[in-house]
Amino acid sequence: MSEAFALASQRIFDGEQLFYEHALLVEQGRVVEIVPRQDVPAGHEIRDVGDALVAPGFVDLQVNGGGGVLFNNDPSVRGIETICRAHAAYGTTSVMVTLITDTPEIRDTALAAGRNARAAATPGFLGLHLEGPHLSLARKGTHDPDLIRPMDASDLAALCAASGKFGLALTTIAPESVTPEQVSRLKAAGYVVSLGHTDVAASVVAPYAEAGVTMVTHLFNAMSQMGNREPGVVGAALDDGRIFCGLIADGFHVDPVAMRVALRAKNGPGRIFLVTDAMSTIGTDDDGFALNGRRVFRRGGRLTLADGTLAGADIDMLSCVRFTHERLGLSLVEALRMASRYPAEAIGAETKGMLKPGFDADMVVLDGALDLHSTWIGGAVVAGRGLADWGPRHRSMARAVAS
Incomplete structure (x- = not known):
């Protein structure tokens, strides 16, 4: 090179x-x-x-899998390489490989894989996104309720000790399971902290932003919604200029009308950026996969559990850019910024x-x-x-x- x-x-x-x-x-x-x-x-x-x-090149901060590999099922350097390679075929050059809620043992194995992938300079690997397990049961989505739990001292110590060794670090937490003091510790250790899978009121968001939260994970999905008397996490995130918001633009997770309203409403400097929340199906003809012992079905562009709960997304970043440009009516350059510049700014990737x-x-x-x-x-x-x-x-x- x-x-x-x-x-x-x-x-x-x-x-x-x-x-x-x-x-x-x-x-x-x-x-x-x-x-x-x-x-x-x-x-x-x-x-x-x-x-x-x-x-x-596109920067994707939420990639659970690709190329037939789900990171939870293969938390290894080989798994990371496969995922990054699969998404490169759709224009993504920087990937935050994402671990969904799992056991402490799987988390520690994933952290080790991240360290080794960084040491090997794996092309496209930007770092790890730990989505859970410290979430809200009320907004669990596809996360296994048996594995969701509050953050304790050993969890915090393990995360802080690992930070800086596997590239950039992002974690999604819910105030129901993580205190503001723990958020401050995570931020001081180098994590970007995002709110997600939470049912708290809008008034809770500001104290967490003051503690160090700078992001919201997949806006609208798995969080308290905006109402006329209770704005919820959605309203608070749109109103608070300190907060960046990830958005899954596949037409299934969020209605296009809601997307356009959110894009017009978002206060800056925090921006709305695109994420795929992609699963192992990207780049394959697979009809589904297993997650925490449950079958996820692939049908008509959707990934769902047996009860119909959305389980991640079956979309690549280039398709998200097309959707944002063609269906939402944004200029092509703005759609490209949402897939590259804005997520890089959100995660602090200074050369991406x-x-x-x-x-x-x-x-x-x-x-x-x-x-x-x-x-x-x-x-x-x-x-x-x-x-x-x-x-x-x-x-x-x-x-x-x-x-």
Whole structure:
């Protein structure tokens, strides 16, 4: 990944603005700058993608599985590699691999896998998202109620000891099971703390934000809703500018009308960003999978338990971008920001989500139909048609990243 090259296109979006007939200069796996095509320096091989759109690679903060692997069922480096590779095929270059509520033993195995995946510089692996087990039974969703429990001193100690060793750290908690003091400890240890699977009143959210909460997990889903006299977590999250909100844009988890209303209502600087909440089915023809000993069924774009409870999502980030642009009516550049820049800002990934000087050369290249042309991580192609477009040296380097 040390070679210098220029990725030329009729359209390049850096996360802020569009450039026409420019080239993205890459050296040592990082962005140098975007220049007019005629100003590409000597010594930079020009790789032309024609009229395809070059944009920042997608950043997904909630990925439970992919490629036939559910992280809870395979909390290993191999599992992490498979999940990251599956989502790279849909433009995602940074993945927060997510562990759903499980036993302390599975949690500790997952933390070890995260450490080893980081040590191995697994392409696409950004860190771990621990969603539970410290949630509310009233808003459990698909989480196993037998495994949901309050956070105790040993849980807090284990999480704090692991932080900083497996990449970026995100945890979803509910005030019913975690105190503000514990939130402050988690934040001090380096975690981004998100509220989710909670039924608390809106008045509870502000004290938790003051303690260190900066995010809400899958807005609208598994939380108290907005009413005229009780705004719930939904209303509080939209009103509080300190809080970023993940949103599953698959048309099943949240109605498009509710999405558009939320997008208009959200106070900043905290933004609404896209998450997939994807399960193991992504990139496969599987008709379902097992989660905590229960069967999850895949039918018509939905994943459900036998009783109809939604169990994660059967969608990739590129499809979320299309939905947001085509069904919600957002501009394409705003939909792209929701999949890259905003989640990177929410998690504090300082070199991800934009194509600015010094940022990682993580790119997605899309054709005119918003289908994937190629995915690049650290300046190397890891998925898509672009793998066959350049010389043998680059192809061998890309295969090394993807394997």
